[in-house]
Amino acid sequence: MSVASELIRGNTETIILAQLMKGDGYGYMVNKAIFNLTGGKFELKEATLYTAFRRLEDAGCIVSYWGDETTGARRRYYSITDLGRESYRLRKKEWETAEAVIDKLLAEGEKGVSK
Amino acid sequence: MNEKLRHYIDDLFANAPSTVRAVELKEELYQNLTDKYNDLIAEGKSEESAFNIAIASIGDVDSLISGLSGEKRTVNEKERKRSALITAIAISLYILSPVPVIALQDEIGMIFLFLFAAVATAMLIYNGITHERYVKTDDTMVEDFKEWKQNSKQKNKAVEAIIGSFWLIAVCVYIVVSFMTGAWHITWIIFLIAAAISSMIKGLFMLKQ
Numbered sequence: 001m002s003v004a005s006e007l008i009r010g011n012t013e014t015i016i017l018a019q020l021m022k023g024d025g026y027g028y029m030v031n032k033a034i035f036n037l038t039g040g041k042f043e044l045k046e047a048t049l050y051t052a053f054r055r056l057e058d059a060g061c062i063v064s065y066w067g068d069e070t071t072g073a074r075r076r077y078y079s080i081t082d083l084g085r086e087s088y089r090l091r092k093k094e095w096e097t098a099e100a101v102i103d104k105l106l107a108e109g110e111k112g113v114s115k
Numbered sequence: 116m117n118e119k120l121r122h123y124i125d126d127l128f129a130n131a132p133s134t135v136r137a138v139e140l141k142e143e144l145y146q147n148l149t150d151k152y153n154d155l156i157a158e159g160k161s162e163e164s165a166f167n168i169a170i171a172s173i174g175d176v177d178s179l180i181s182g183l184s185g186e187k188r189t190v191n192e193k194e195r196k197r198s199a200l201i202t203a204i205a206i207s208l209y210i211l212s213p214v215p216v217i218a219l220q221d222e223i224g225m226i227f228l229f230l231f232a233a234v235a236t237a238m239l240i241y242n243g244i245t246h247e248r249y250v251k252t253d254d255t256m257v258e259d260f261k262e263w264k265q266n267s268k269q270k271n272k273a274v275e276a277i278i279g280s281f282w283l284i285a286v287c288v289y290i291v292v293s294f295m296t297g298a299w300h301i302t303w304i305i306f307l308i309a310a311a312i313s314s315m316i317k318g319l320f321m322l323k324q
Contacts, residue, residue: 028147032154045174046144076143 008042011095012052013061017088020062020080027053027076053078061087119166120148127176144173201242208235225294229287236280243276274320278313285309 008015019030027049035043044052056062061084067075080088124145131137148169155165208231215227285305293302 026147027143028150031147043172046147046172047174047176050140050144074142075146076139 005042009048011091012044012048013056014088014091014095016049016052016056017061017080017084017091020078021085021088024077024079026067026078030078056084059087060084117149117152120152120169121145123170124148127173148173198242201238205235205238205242208232208238225290232283232287236283239279240276243272274317278316281313281316282309 015034016030019025019033025033027046031044031046031049053062053064057064057078060081062078062080064076064078067077069075124141128137128141131141151172152165152169155168156162160168212228212231212235215231216224218224219227289302289305292305293299296302
């Protein structure tokens, strides 16, 4: 599991961008969606989440604004930019390339077993 | 609303500089954890375990603060070299200032001494004021802190420049008064008075801060 979460962590920013492609969201909302999508197996730490948000914001991939909730405290919403959409597509393509390469390389082991 | 959670986050951010960025991050974290806490309560968790799960999900806040610092800090090498050059020239002017007096042995030599000293002081003051200000490279709390630190250092430099020029004036007064009155045996008292005034200036600046 630790290796798996390590692999997932490497794609934190892409995962967040994928969530924001669907529409604006705030921190807990994004994290909850990730939690539900993975059937409760994976969840980002708050610190990891905000570090990723800040990095994406600095890179111009997302912008943030404070919502004006009438009840309770205000939430900070994040919105994906055109640059962010482009970045998402690039990152996704990169992942698919890496996935294909790793699949091919790891499949070699199976050949040895079948003999 | 949730005092326990609020206290916990206040403690986490106790050492963070009080900048807009830090306050916003704190507010955002608090809001998200409250949402999470309320969800957990709605799921039927006890208050105690909901609180524990919520704070366990924060992770490493130190990494959040230091991770934001960014590695793109640029030290302005050129600016530093220029500053060092100005200081070096000013100091050598100070050292060379008695040379005309020794060489010319008259009032013109004295005029040159003061001229040298005036130019050197002007250079040091100019350098003290225009010296590289820390410009933050990104809008994070660590950068905010560095800028704040640099700015307070800047203030001290201004005081140093004022004290420096003050001492120079004291030397001028001493020499002029001594030459005019010829009372060399007593005029050294000017330095004692100058020391007292210099301490007073420093004290005044400290009070202001």
